[in-house]
Amino acid sequence: MMSQPVDDYQTLLQQWQHMAGEQERATAWSEDLRQLLVASDFARRVLLAEPEQLPVLADALERAEDDPLPRLEALTAELAPDDEAGFMRCLRQWRNREQVRLIWQEVRSQPALPERLEAITQLADAAIKAAADFATAQLVARFGEPAVCPHTGKPQRLTILGMGKLGARELNLSSDIDLIFAFPQEGETDGERSLSHSEFFTRLGRKIIQLLDQRTEDGFVYRVDMRLRPNGQSGPLALSFPAAITYYQEQGRDWERYALIKARPITAVDSAEADLMPALQSFVFRRYVDYQVLTALREMKQLISAENRRLQRQHNIKLGAGGIREVEFIVQALQLIQGGQSPALTEANIYRVLAAIETEGLLPDQVCHELRDSYDHLRRVEHLLQAQEDRQTQSLPDSEDWRARLIEVAGFVDWASFEAWLDQVRARVSTHFDAFIAPSEPVETPDHPWEPYWQTPAEADWVTDFAEDADALREAVEQLQADLDKYHVSDAGRERLARFMPLLLAELARLQQPAQAVPGVFQVVRAVLRRSAYLIMLVENPYAIRELVRLTALSPWVAAQLSDKPYLLDELTDSQQLYRLPERRGLRDDLHQRLLRLPDEDLEQQMEQLRHFRHSRVLRAAACELTGNLPLMKISDYLTYTAEEVLQQVFWLAWEQMTEKYGTPTREDGSLCDTDFAILAYGKLGGIELSYESDLDLVFVHDGAPQGTTKGARSVDNNVFFMRLGQRIIHLLTTQTPSGILYEADMRLRPSGNSGLLVTSLSAFATYQLEDAWTWEHQALVRARPVAGCPDLCQRVAEVRAEVLGRPRDTEALRREVLNMREKMRANLATPASHRAAEFHIKQDPGGIVDIEFIVQFLLLRHTHALPALARWSDNMRLLESLESEQVIDNATREALSQAYLHWRGEVHRQALQQGDGRLHGAAQLAEFQQTIDTVSHCWQQIMQPENA
Missing domain, CATH: 3.30.460.10 (Beta Polymerase, domain 2)
Known part of the structure; x- marks a missing residue:
């Protein structure tokens, strides 16, 4: 243990012993106090600042006193109703003291874990209610009371739904709180400065978040996460019950059903229970056995597995393999599937649901017992990690000091024995998670005997299977084998490669020109030699190997992306997802789900997840374009929506x-x-x-x-x-x-x-x-x-x-300025005239993309003052359509420019996927586009230089 906790322990113990009537109790509690200071630097700092809290905390622990609200009421009793700064100060000081009590409970491991979780939740409930009451009083004083609630006969109040572990009464020791704000119905307040209910409750919600979340010199109460509300961060902060119900009925997604399983009203409970909660229950739990949700759950499970493989979360006891999230996934998946038929499964609390699952025989008794025990052990470790600095974390410590302190409080003799025990716990969870919602179809491996082609390439019959490409394939395999030492591939990696290579060669043999795929696919293989988990993933998903070969043969850009970002290989495992681009809402939901699974304070992983999302979606777009599954315009729309x-x-x-x-x-x-x-x-x-x-x-x-x-x-x-x-x-x-x-x-x-x-x-x-x-x-x-x-x-x-x-402009002055700018661009960026017989810059040369864009821009600036509808769009295709519909150009001109623009953009996309330089080279390429160049040049002359036409 560090010397500082030892010294501070002696100081605090002596101070406690010298308090009136406390010597005997302080001595009896001395070992508990030492353990507390070993476990938590946060508790040490709070107690050093307020040693007089020691007997108060001991009283609460001895009486197993859970209700913290009276202590807050006593602290705020003398405050003026409008003393916001004073209220925030008292709220934070109270929270810090109560948090020490909860940490001390955790260190003592008393009472039982479900009761400790309930006590942690009770503190959050009290803080939320106090903040809501204070903020409501402030806003009512300014804007009057909201209209009467039809369910209670009293003025409407904000319903705050606790989500996640807060809603299930199993909150983490140091956790964000996930909330949703709702109110019974629209209307207005009755004050002189009346507000609509929507504005009133939105302001109220913001104020509650500020009271709880804002950091001051006394710290903060809880970090508030509102991302689970309808439409996430882009949605209204507070919704009426009817609006919320309509949203879930018409737009609710499977992941939102998963999230709402644990929803619980904390404030204005009567109103919520009368109207909102029954509707949410019917959205979450279907009346029938919901086997359709299996597909969505299987996709969620695959995503969890892919994240663990990509992010290597072995030190994260929540998100890593065999972690807390996998236990929760199994339990909540069974709730979604069977909850409509079994009311016992609609409980939010995981312990009560596990008991119901066991009672109803949905999982074997032994599995239920192992899941419950593993969950207990993992939550205990999680809380000891969070106690260290009162910080939401689930990652095992790196420092030797914190490791030593953790194992002392956890009751282990050394770190190795602790890790071995934890690995055993997580292995049990992983076994049950992997067995749960197994793949719908067994994976078949090719039965062609390709092993000799990898094991003894010099003796294999390459010509029979690869004809004129035989030498290229054999040389690629032999070079890869020679590179294994260079890349320092482990024995395990070599064994996995030996399982993978026969499957790869079998897929290459399917191609008419297998040598075309060799550079790209072997580039990818080299990239994952030292990350051989991806080789196992490919072995277990032979379909992904087929797509790997297919796409790298079509595009060196795809090969480069997969080599640089091997996590994208996971995208190849599901053909339905790979070649089907979701609508805008689907993109938003996917990204929202990915970020929700990350701790709110983990910026590094949030940044990584954003990059994974963007690159995986771009890869899917490329796959669709390369295989002709979607037209250019759909691809561009999708790439644009992804960026937005x-x-x-x-x-x-x-x-x-x-x-x-x-x-x-x-x-x-x-x-x-x-x-x-x-x-x-x-x-x-x-x-x-x-x-x-x-x-x-x-x-x-x-x-x-x-x-x-x-x-x-x-x-x-x-x-x-x-x-x-x-x-x-x-x-x-x-x-x-x-x-x-x-x-x-x-x-x-x-x-x-x-x-x-x-x-x-x-x-x-x-x-x-x-x-x-x-x-x-x-x-x-x-x-x-x-x-x-x-x-x-x-x-x-x-x-x-x-x-x-829409400002009026002088036509000729505008024309001169646009032409002058275009001439400057051509002089600086276009291909010199002397080289244009052999080379053409797709964007900048006369007849290229920029000429079309300048024509459209000139016409918009020229005519929008008289035709304001022209300003509606910003994309060239719809702008051209608008120019035609407003009779600025005729159908022939619109058709000519639109087709030319699509032709050029198609070539831009093709060159991007082939890693081209944005130019046409040689007579053959120029001849292919000569008609397009001539068309654009003709339109340019007619519109931009009519005197020369």
Whole structure:
């Protein structure tokens, strides 16, 4: 044990012994106190600051006193009703003292674990209720009472649903709390400054979050996570019961059923039980045995397994293989499948559900016992880890000191024996998890005897199976064998490779030109030689090997992606997912689920998960395009939607980090901003034309009070807050992690370019665009649109864009400025005229993509003042359609430019997948596109240079 806890133990024990009438009890509790200080530096700091709490805590522990609310009421009794700072101080001091009591219970391992979990939950319930009562009183004083609730006959109150372990009364010792806010029905408050119920309860929700979540010099109470609410972070903070019920009935997803199993009303319980909860129960639990959910659960299980393989979470006792999450998955899956037929399975608490599963024979008794015991052991370790610093963590410590302290409190003689015991516990869980919801069809392995081709390649009959490609295949295999020592492949890795290679060769033999796949597929194999878990995954999923061979033969870009990011190999295991791109909502749900499974404070893993999501979705798009499963426009839409969903999540991550550090920015009336931040996309993202390696052209806009400040422990000017928010977004996008970067971000299109502010206020953005922007900046605005941030502000930014595009312009002056800009670009970026017979730049040369874009931009800027409907879209295809429908161009011109644009974009995508350079080379390629070049050039002459036509 560190010397500091020893010294502090002696100090605290002596102080306790010298308190009146406490000497005998202090001596009796001395070993318990020592164990507490060994286990928790947090408890040590609290007690050193308040040693007088020692007898109070001992009293509570001796009486097994769980109800902490009277102690909070005594602490706040003298506060004025509007003393928010005083209330927050008392709430935090009370929470810290109670947390020491709970940690001490955990160290003593008394009472039993289910009761300890209940006590932890009771503390959170008390804090939530106290914050809700205080915040409600403040808002009622300003805006009046909400309308009467039909279920209680009293003014409506906010229903706070506890989710996850909070809802199930099994909260972690140091945990975030997952909440959903709802209210009975729409209406208005009855004060002089009346608010709609939606606004009233939204403000109330924000205030409750602030009271609980905001860090002060006394710390915080709970970190509040609202991501489980309908539509996640992009949804309203508080919804009426009817709106929430409608959402779940019409849009609810299987993962939301999984989440709502544990939902429990903490406040306004009578209203919720009368209306909301029955509807949620009917959404979660079907009246029939729900076998259809098996597919969704199987996909969730595969995702969990893939995450463990990719992230190597062996030190995480919750998320790693054999961890807490796998026990919870088994139990909740059975609840979803059978809950509609068995009311006992609709319980939220895992212990009661396990008892029901055993009683009803849904799992063997021994399995239930092992799951329950393993869960007990894992939760005990989890709590001891969290006790160390009062921090939500499930990762085993790295430091020798904390390891020594952990095993002492846990009752082990050394770290090796502790690890061996924990491995045994987790192995039992893994066995049951792997057996649960087994694959729907057994995996068959090819029966062709390919082993000799790997074991003794010099003796194998390559010519019979590979004909003219025989030498290429044999040389590739022999070179790979020669590289095993170079790559320091372990014995286990070599054994796995020996199982994999015959399956790979069998798939290569299926190809008409197997040598075409050799460079790419062997590049991937080399990349995973030292991460041979992927070889096992491929061996267990021969279909994935077939797709690996197929796609690497078609695209060196795919081979490079799989080599650089081997975790993408998991995407090849399911053909239905690989070649089926979900709609926008499906993308959002998938990303939301991935991030929800991560600890809220684990920024590193959140950044990794965002990158995994983006790269896996881009790979799926490439697979669909390479195999002709989807047309170009669908591919671009999908890549664009993927970027937008990622940007929205990046924005929320950055917002949460900044508000935790500085508090929330304010509006002119002093109310908290509802983010009031928008991300405006230009270029390919703005034009819904993203390709595989496109940068993101972005502009940041805010609408906080220019002279306002944030409300938080480290208050800063609103302008400083939003600037740092913008910097954080760029950091999250562009930081290099083990999985690469997310996107390159280009901010040069913001007002005044690189010399301008990183984040611009809405009023400054509008003034600049209307008064100072160059014509080329208005051209760029044609392809701009808001893509993430606050929906209300996004709408106002879109209105500014429409106003700018709709300004009257002198036609000839506009034409001259557009032509001048195009000439500058050609002079600097296009292929020299002397080389164009052999080379053509797809984007910049005359007749290429930029000519089409400039034609559209010129026509929009020329006609939108008279035809405002032209400003509706930002993508070139729909802009061309709008120009035709508004009779600016005729059908023949629209058809010619649209087809040319699609032809060019198809070539851009093809070259990206073949790792081309964006140019046409040689007479054959130029001849293929000559008609397209001539078509665009003709339209350019007719529209942009009519005097020369």
